[in-house]
Amino acid sequence: MAFVGQLLIIGIAMGIVYGLIAMGFVLIYKASGVFNFAQAQLVMIGAWFLWSLLEWANLPLVIALVLTTVLAGLFGWVVQRLFLTPLAGQPLFSLVMITIALSAGFDGLAVSIWGGPMKTYPFALPGPESLALGPLQIGTEYVWVVGLCGVALAIFFAFFKFTKLGLGMRAASDNQRIGLSCGISVPTVFSWAWILSAVLAAWAGIFLGLRLGLDTQLHIIGLKALPVVLLGGLESLAGAVIGGVIIGLAEVLAGAYLDPLVGGGLKDLFPFIIMIIILLVRPQGLFGWKIIERV
Amino acid sequence: MARRPPGYFVRQYGQELAIVNTRAQTVLLILLLGLLFALPLFLSARWMSWFIITCIYLIAALGLNITIGFTGQVSIGHAAFMGFGAFTGAALTVHLQWPFLLSLLCSGITAAVIGTVFSFASFRLKGFYLALVTIAAHFFLHFAIMKLPQWTGGAYGLVLPVPSIAGFAFDTSQKWFYPVLVIALITVFLTKNLERTRIGKAFIAVRDNDRAASAVGINVPFYKMLSFLLGAFFAGIAGYLLASTYKSCDLAYFGLLESIWLIGMLIVGGMGVVTGTIFGTVLLRLLGFVTIRLAPSLLAAMPFLPLTAATGFTNIVFALVIILFLIFEPHGMNHLWDRFKNWYRLWPFSQAA
Numbered sequence: 001m002a003f004v005g006q007l008l009i010i011g012i013a014m015g016i017v018y019g020l021i022a023m024g025f026v027l028i029y030k031a032s033g034v035f036n037f038a039q040a041q042l043v044m045i046g047a048w049f050l051w052s053l054l055e056w057a058n059l060p061l062v063i064a065l066v067l068t069t070v071l072a073g074l075f076g077w078v079v080q081r082l083f084l085t086p087l088a089g090q091p092l093f094s095l096v097m098i099t100i101a102l103s104a105g106f107d108g109l110a111v112s113i114w115g116g117p118m119k120t121y122p123f124a125l126p127g128p129e130s131l132a133l134g135p136l137q138i139g140t141e142y143v144w145v146v147g148l149c150g151v152a153l154a155i156f157f158a159f160f161k162f163t164k165l166g167l168g169m170r171a172a173s174d175n176q177r178i179g180l181s182c183g184i185s186v187p188t189v190f191s192w193a194w195i196l197s198a199v200l201a202a203w204a205g206i207f208l209g210l211r212l213g214l215d216t217q218l219h220i221i222g223l224k225a226l227p228v229v230l231l232g233g234l235e236s237l238a239g240a241v242i243g244g245v246i247i248g249l250a251e252v253l254a255g256a257y258l259d260p261l262v263g264g265g266l267k268d269l270f271p272f273i274i275m276i277i278i279l280l281v282r283p284q285g286l287f288g289w290k291i292i293e294r295v
Numbered sequence: 296m297a298r299r300p301p302g303y304f305v306r307q308y309g310q311e312l313a314i315v316n317t318r319a320q321t322v323l324l325i326l327l328l329g330l331l332f333a334l335p336l337f338l339s340a341r342w343m344s345w346f347i348i349t350c351i352y353l354i355a356a357l358g359l360n361i362t363i364g365f366t367g368q369v370s371i372g373h374a375a376f377m378g379f380g381a382f383t384g385a386a387l388t389v390h391l392q393w394p395f396l397l398s399l400l401c402s403g404i405t406a407a408v409i410g411t412v413f414s415f416a417s418f419r420l421k422g423f424y425l426a427l428v429t430i431a432a433h434f435f436l437h438f439a440i441m442k443l444p445q446w447t448g449g450a451y452g453l454v455l456p457v458p459s460i461a462g463f464a465f466d467t468s469q470k471w472f473y474p475v476l477v478i479a480l481i482t483v484f485l486t487k488n489l490e491r492t493r494i495g496k497a498f499i500a501v502r503d504n505d506r507a508a509s510a511v512g513i514n515v516p517f518y519k520m521l522s523f524l525l526g527a528f529f530a531g532i533a534g535y536l537l538a539s540t541y542k543s544c545d546l547a548y549f550g551l552l553e554s555i556w557l558i559g560m561l562i563v564g565g566m567g568v569v570t571g572t573i574f575g576t577v578l579l580r581l582l583g584f585v586t587i588r589l590a591p592s593l594l595a596a597m598p599f600l601p602l603t604a605a606t607g608f609t610n611i612v613f614a615l616v617i618i619l620f621l622i623f624e625p626h627g628m629n630h631l632w633d634r635f636k637n638w639y640r641l642w643p644f645s646q647a648a
Contacts, residue, residue, distance in 0.1 A: 108614065263442065279420055
């Protein structure tokens with residue numbers, strides 16, 4: 001019983017990390033209609049930023065964290081300005097292809113700068129290694145992730161509901177022309193979508209790096225966020241987190257119960273099987289908008 | 296854009312469909328073929344292997360052109376189809392000692408079947424949703440290879456023998472050059488011909504507007520499935536040829552990055568046009584070759600970078616080239632070439648085309 005409980009905890013926690021990555025996808029899609037294939041690479045680069053600041057610049061932890069957030073946001077802004085704005089009027093295929101090309105390019109960038117053997121962060125989270133909840137052990141970083149995600153969700157909820165910029169983003173994502181005529185600066189909306197997305201990705205990457213170590217293969221985990229995005233629905237931030245939890249649980253349970261049947265390996269494939277089923281049965285996901293164009 | 300030179304008028308439908316129009320074009324084509332077949336005489340070994348691998352990637356890219364360029368079905372899983380074909384052919388060659396040509400055919404057929412399975416998603420999905428499903432093909436390939444190590448060698452892959460047809464062994468790259476070139480030329484001709492057949496025109500109709508195509512009476516799901524089937528068939532053939540060239544079959548040759556390179560070749564060259572695919576493949580392969588040659592000097596200039604930066608540079612340059620083309624010339628090199636042809640044909644009266 002405790003074994004299942006342990007599995008569930010791990011599943012939920014990993015799922016929330018996926019949810020953080022998926023929120024980045026959803027933000028950009030909501031604001032500009034672009035599906036950012038390079039999100040997984042933003043996760044990886046965010047994680048490596050922090051490592052570089054700690055290892056190469058020897059900054060204290062808090063300053064490094066703040067600087068990573070700023071740098072990640074800046075990176076997202078630069079990418080959006082440099083590569084996506086020139087393609088403003090082009091068909092969606094070109095925009096998607098640019099993000100695909102960017103994903104390959106960022107892979108190359110990461111390998112060029114930080115390639116080599118796996119590294120680890122030179123710090124550990126404060127507090128005990130893991131907390132005890134009855135008979136179950138929860139790793140401390142999971143608690144931090146859940147806490148961070150809760151904070152992020154609350155901030156975004158307030159942001160999209162009460163601030164001018166947030167409302168502007170929702171309006172622009174609904175209909176750009178009307179948003180423009182209401183005085184919302186669409187380029188600003190796009191920039192902020194990418195900045196916030198990159199920051200979310202960086203934080204997700206930091207947690208992944210803490211949990212799994214830093215590698216130039218970190219983006220493969222980001223790829224697993226694709227099923228999460230589709231399950232939750234491309235337009236729903238909360239859906240991204242819920243979808244993340246579901247996929248995280250499904251992955252862990254598949255690993256525990258289905259893998260022994262098939263001899264291993266199904267754990268990584270299972271989220272994609274779910275994704276294909278979702279795409280064929282209910283393409284808008286759990287909470288997405290039902291738009292005819294999808295089929 | 297003029298495909299035929301000025302002063303040449305067609306009077307019959309057959310003439311309109313013809314690939315080679317004037318006597319000058321025929322002569323040039325024969326000269327080009329002669330040059331290609333004579334290449335082993337004056338190419339160095341390094342360029343020979345570059346050329347062989349380029350021909351193989353050309354076959355795969357032409358297959359992808361059928362799926363994306365002709366029919367508009369976005370597929371980022373093409374390298375996975377190559378992998379399925381390659382491992383099938385390799386397993387047949389290594390474990391069952393099947394002859395080369397039969398294994399080649401079977402790799403094409405297997406990949407075609409896998410492609411057909413993934414085509415079912417295209418009946419319901421479009422655009423990047425379809426792209427996401429095709430990305431999953433890579434994970435399926437990885438799973439399948441790991442699950443059948445007695446056939447596929449698992450993580451280590453397979454080691455292939457020297458390819459041979461009817462006892463004649465292609466052990467040097469000069470000898471191996473010819474079968475690869477012949478298969479590549481046949482593929483170029485087949486895909487160029489496909490454009491003007493009924494099937495090809497159905498593909499293009501599905502790409503341009505699938506609802507209108509269905510209203511005109513084209514069986515859209517069938518043609519979508521056929522485009523995946525044909526595309527994957529050529530991918531399987533290319534995959535097996537690649538494995539035969541490297542004398543080994545390994546999962547690393549068929550990853551997501553290779554799929555992205557293939558799409559890049561289509562974009563850079565010009566989507567949907569066979570000559571565009573040739574341009575794109577040659578250009579990107581040249582790029583890869585040049586960056587790999589330059590990598591040591593770059594690493595020497597920036598010694599603080601890790602050694603893996605060599606492969607990293609190639610990908611960065613590749614991404615930059617694709618992005619530049621998408622921003623400045625989304626129709627690819629083929630369009631640039633057409634504009635140049637128009638310019639010199641009308642010179643000195645050439646306006647901006």
